[in-house]
Amino acid sequence: MPRQIPRIDIPQTDLWTTLFDRKEKPFPDSQVIYQDPYSNRHYTYATLKLTTQKFGSGLRTSLSFKKGDVLTLFARNSIDYPAIVWGAHWAGGVVSPANPGYGVRELAHHLRDSGTGVLVTEGGLLGVALQACRQVGIEKSRVLVVGEGEGGDGDGVRGWVEIMEGEVRGERERLDAGRDLGFLVYSSGTTGLPKGVMLTHRNVVSDLFMVNSNEGQILGWKDDRVLSVLPFYHIYGLQCLVHFPAYAGVTTLVMPSFDLKKFCEIIQNHKITYTFVAPPVVLHLAKSPIVSNYDLSSLRMITSGAAPLTKELIHAVHDRLGTEVKQAYGLSETSPVTHMQRKWNKGLGSNGPALPNQICKFMSPDGHEVPPGKEGELWISGPNVFLGYHNNPEATAACKTPDGFFKTGDIGYEDEDGNMYITDRVKELIKYKGFQVAPAELEGILASHEMVADVAVIGVEDLERASEVPLACVVLREGVEGSEEVEREIARWIAERAANHKRLRGGVVFIQEVPKSASGKILRRVLKEEMKKKFKVKAKL
Template identity: 40%
Template sequence: MLYRSRLPDIHVPEEDIFHFLFERPDRRSSEHAELLVDAHSNRRMTAGQLRRACLHFAGGLQQLGARDGQVLAIFAPNDIDYPTALFGSLAAGLTVTTANPAYHVHELVHQLRDSRAQYLVTSPEVLAVAQKAAAEVGIPTERVVLMGAREKSGAEPLRASGHATVRALLAAQPISAPVRLAAAETFTRTAYLCYSSGTTGRPKGVELTHRNIVANLLQFVAEESEGWRRRSAKSDVQVCMLPLYHAYALVVDLQVAVLRRSTVIIMRRFQLEQLLQLIQQHRVTMLYIVPPICLKLAKDPLVDNYDLSSLRDMVCGAAPLGPEVIEAVRKRLNVRVRQLYGMTEAAPVILMGAAEDAIEDSTGILLPNHEARLLDPEGNDVPLGEAGELCVRGPNVMKGYLNNPTATANTIDADGFLHSGDIARLDANGHFYVVDRIKELIKYKGFQVAPADLEAVLQEHDAVADAAVVGVMCEEQATELPKAYVALKPTHIGRITEQELVAYVDARVAAHKRLRGGAEFIEVIPRSPSGKILRRLLRERHANPPAPLVRNKSKVGVASL
């Protein structure tokens, strides 16, 4: 059965990203809107200043030899100059690949080599890794460009190192006009190469075209204002604490704000107390978050020390979130909390909680211009209300995996449907409920157990800061058993046992979902920077138990992002 969004389809203009965001007459009329604020230095940029900086940066790239169609990599933590490097590269006609600043040399080498990057923008704190990787793939020193706070205070040593700097490129003559793609090119020209998490192999380059990104930006804002229209410059103030190399922050946190001319306060990385200070100081109205941050807002005592009354809306994505956590945040902060579902391959948002009738345990409704199917393992449509693999088709679905036609064919079928690998069901009102990943479902004696269900129950307990559930093989019973890993709040360490938590869960779930694999306390739940639980590491921990550790109470809790 084919499902369509309950929202009307929208028109997607055949424009490249830079012209869509900056060159339209209605965008140029809002150039004085304050767009970017550096959370650390309080440096600010208006929309007009960002546009002009991008044109200068593009001119600087051309002086370095950059040509239309080449690839530039950004390997750096969040920075107020990140958007300049990003959009300036697009203005020069380049493709941008964004790399995780936590990468080691061999990981960065893989991405640089696979993407065929000829330029690299990085920052002083990861320069050593960037230099080694650039040397290994043949990117010359003068094409490694430095940005970041320390560039301002330590420009002489950086110049002496032979690297260009963002500041130096901004002093270049601006390009006369940004590269404009023909309408047909917007469908085929890759704008961003975002690399998949690589949890089941080496990361793959996801080719997102200009058309993909423009479509998803309009799909996203259309959910909140049927028939898109730009909000006023002062409508929203938000904090970007998620890593900009990730598609969630890159598109939703940054580019939706640029489209709306909302203000974005850019944090280098998430730190709870600084986030709370920023919300209070700047009267922040909107947050895009991931489950570990939502858990902190629900449970951390620090939250009570700050005035967060300006907040009105939060959207949580990247991983499932239990309704109890949503309700706890809603009651504590008097704020609307909605879930979001997406994947990098969909540029990235597919579902979002409806603005007018969001349901706490629902992942959301289909955004406009989407078609969806729910399939059983044999590829047949499941009846309404039953769970199946979520498959979607729309203008935001990726071009494919770079240099990997086999992986592309395994993910996008002959009818153009992107197979998500996620299990979902749909109710009669168009609300989807994402249950779990196909490969993460625990098979207990023929029953399917969704880890997210058990994690939601665990997170209801007052002692629990974070939790993850995986399946562990029991040879005696020839089946998988659900096992919980739990990070306790510091105040509850030593006051509750693993057995008590197992009993708590078992009393609240069906018999086949019980924690027959037990529970284990650990300091932090391993998560990716986007908030996804790294279950592979937990399964490895079970297979090869570490030596007993002396717990450092100051570190127990939700893993930092």
């Protein structure tokens, strides 16, 4: 039977009501919630609430935006991002965040698939946005610009502030939290084309309260300052760095995108105490020489998610900076966070125990639940589990059981204390002569080598063996030159630390950068295509 998980009370309200119609909150209306680290611009709780109301009213009166309409937000992180999201919710709309790295083709697919009615973008992305809009038939008058100057292009495109002139008109749209969508987010597409994930207001509010049950005990609005660098278009950043700060009242400094030097500067200059990141940032903090140029002593804790971290990497950051690194786990389909450590050294290397109000179990390939300590596919049921994939009932049916469990596709196990360890993705397991090899395990071992700055392991076909074999794609540390001797050293490192079937029989290749999604997940299919073009696999071991 699944382990008993604690339960908490969760309001049956939509997100805007949950955040802004609260009967009580511990912090004052004057508390700064979002701050631009490069200027004096900021939003207090009070100005944030008013801006959402004025923008929502403007959407309704200027663009005839109504309940159920979709607003796509195609922009980098900014302190204006949250107000736009909740302004759309105030008017009853659905928000669909889009990756600002999209090209015209990708954005056009997103707009078409989501049924977007209004697009909000920034000046630097306006060219791509307008081309995509032309392809799908969205008029210029329904495109708004946010950012510096906050004005349009003078040719039919307005700044988002232009529709907020005047008083708030009308009342907030009433929503059914359990049925009405709050977000249409798109999965990262690591194993195929991105799919639209339908999240109701109940899904998102439930997960917000689940996260707060853990992080609300760690962070305080009076003493802590959070650095926001995860992309807001991704559900991890959206939940933990957009919704959570507004609920908890914690001041959050917002970076438009990750830059290691600026990241360190902001921590040093603004005495940042906490941040949510993806594993590549943890790797930088452990190994980059740049970090030594800054005083990061205020940074007491980091939460990392999106991919597993090894114990060695966690210890490396703690030894170097004194910063505690704990882990969390989640997926777009679970709104997203399902598991989270509270203390970094309790269940070290795990994702911690399950957050409240869920049922989690690990299943064998033949559909039977496995006992603690044994690996299986993680299945999850709870109020945070998504409604389904947009316009894709086949994909929904394939991953959701009739009794409401979501098949995550992740392989892992639970220890005797309830801490969860994810070992790999079902579709990413390398099958070598009947043995299963988890790329994440080998990556963790390789990342601990002093010559390795970053690494990804993929499976490639070895015709001589008639089997898949592991190939390590390695980014070497600065100052280390790739050579056959270094290849042999890296292969030896694995051979001495892993079972015989996990050896790097596909070899070692040196690359400049590991391709990753914005959330930090390795894009293995992209890497496989690159390797097919550049290399022929040889049996080396």
